Amino acid sequence: MLIQFKFQVEIIMFNIFYVKISIAMVREEIISWLKDNPSTAVDLSKQFNRSQIGIEEDLDHIRTSIRDNPSIILAIRPAMCLMCEYIFSTDRTKAPTKCPECHAEKIRLPSFVIQDK
Numbered sequence: 001m002l003i004q005f006k007f008q009v010e011i012i013m014f015n016i017f018y019v020k021i022s023i024a025m026v027r028e029e030i031i032s033w034l035k036d037n038p039s040t041a042v043d044l045s046k047q048f049n050r051s052q053i054g055i056e057e058d059l060d061h062i063r064t065s066i067r068d069n070p071s072i073i074l075a076i077r078p079a080m081c082l083m084c085e086y087i088f089s090t091d092r093t094k095a096p097t098k099c100p101e102c103h104a105e106k107i108r109l110p111s112f113v114i115q116d117k
C-alpha cells in the first residue's frame with residue numbers, strides 16, 4: 001500500500017517535471033518565433049496550438065524573464081480602439097476587450113516582437 005502510494009507520488013512528480021520542461025521549451029520556441037514574426041496572442045495561439053490564456057501567460061513570463069537580458073527585449077505594439085483610436089497601456093500583455101473611452105469592443109490586439117537592444 002505504502003509502496004504503491006510512493007510510486008504514484010513519483011509518477012505525479014515526474015509529470016509535473018515533464019510539464020514544466022515542455023512549457024519552458026514552448027516559451028523558448030515562442031521567443032525564437034517572435035524574432036522574425038511579430039504576432040498577436042491569437043496568432044501565437046494558432047501557431048503553437050495553445051490556448052490564448054496560456055499564450056498570454058507565456059508572454060508575461062517571457063517579458064519578466066528577459067527583462068535583465070542584455071541583448072533582447074520584448075517590444076509591444078499597444079492595443080488600439082478601432083473606433084476612437086484610444087491607445088491602451090502596454091503594462092499588461094492580456095488583450096483588452098472594451099475601450100474605456102468610447103466603450104466600443106472593436107479593439108486591434110496588441111502585437112509582440114523580440115528585438116535586439
Ligand SMILES: [Zn+2]
Binds near residue numbers: 083099101102103104
Ligand atoms: Zn474607443
